[in-house]
Amino acid sequence: MARYATYIRASTDDQETSHQRDAIDEWLSQHEVDSSEIDRYVDLAQSGADPGREQFTELVDAIQSESYEYVVVWEISRLARLGSIYQRFFEHCEDAGTTVAITDGWVEEVRPDGTGKLIADISAAVAEEERRRLTKRIESGVSRAQREGKWLGRVPKGFRRDDDGYLQLIHEADRDAGEISYLEMRSAIERVDDGESYRSVAADTPNIGRSTIMSIDKNEDRRAWYLDAEADDGRVDQVLTNTTD
Known part of the structure; x- marks a missing residue:
């Protein structure tokens, strides 16, 4: 049975994901993880604000079945862009004893005992606030452009x-x-x-x-x-x- 899971998400079909794959593969290589021990999950053209993403849902179900010791992601924002989704995900990992490894973030790991969680929470909160501001700027720009x-x-x-x-x-x-x-x-x-x-x-x-x-x-x-x-x-x-x- 696989001990490691990886998760990649892109918001659009044509959004580049190679940087996510490369960073995750480098982490797996550094930790000498055999390919037979890895399950990979990928959601393309899926918003991080959507809790019903097919592959994300399958990943959460597997975590709840205590299938994985580690879930490896590039950034926390790939898991979720809403605090409620993000918090539920880490609650499932805590209950299952799953560590979340983050290759490009403010913290390298969030462990089941809560180590790294505070910094991860701050990082996620900053990302969500940036998303709100960006959304407002986009809405303003779109409205102006549509008027023109x-x-x-x-x-x-x-x-x-x-x-x-x-x-x-x-x-x-x-x-x-x-x-x-x-x-x-x-x-x-x-x-x-x-x-x-x-x-x-x-x-x-x-x-x-x-x-x-x-x-x-x-x-x-x-x-x-x-x-x-x-x-x-x-x-x-x-x-x-x-x-x-």
């Missing part, structure tokens, strides 16, 4: 952002830039609508992943962007209307 008709954040597939921050429809995709044209994205959604699987459509559609196609297909507003050329968001609707006209 600009687009902030990830650009939707089939669109690009011009130098002034406004959306444009992609007619000819730049493959090297990872683009897909609007009509290619529309065709992908139409194929799914006709019964093809997400995996099949993604396999022969450049620069588009299965998870992206699925997320658009399951979002009625987003589907309408491509199938009906309509959008409730004025910034997107303006682009579609101008193109139609």
Whole structure:
């Protein structure tokens, strides 16, 4: 039975996680941990404020079954970005006798007897406050940009952002830039609508992943962007209307 568990989390599909893996693997190597003793858990495109992350939930269940001596993470923020989730996680570890090793943090270990917990709590509280402040700044910036008709954040597939921050429809995709044209994205959604699987459509559609196609297909507003050329968001609707006209 594995004695060690590792946990990696990224907030988006395209967020780099190699630095987390490298730091964790270095810790395991330094402690001469055999690969057969490791269970690895990874949540991609998952918020740290979500307690229902699939792999995180499986990890907590395993900890409660007293499966692990150590859980190794890169930063405490990878476990949770809300104090309530964070506190429950460490309570489970304390009850199960599990030590949490942190490769890049204010404290190296949080042990079941409480050693390191105070510093970890302070670190988590600082991270949560930084998150609140960042969220407020983002909300303010988004509101301002929306009033001006600009687009902030990830650009939707089939669109690009011009130098002034406004959306444009992609007619000819730049493959090297990872683009897909609007009509290619529309065709992908139409194929799914006709019964093809997400995996099949993604396999022969450049620069588009299965998870992206699925997320658009399951979002009625987003589907309408491509199938009906309509959008409730004025910034997107303006682009579609101008193109139609």
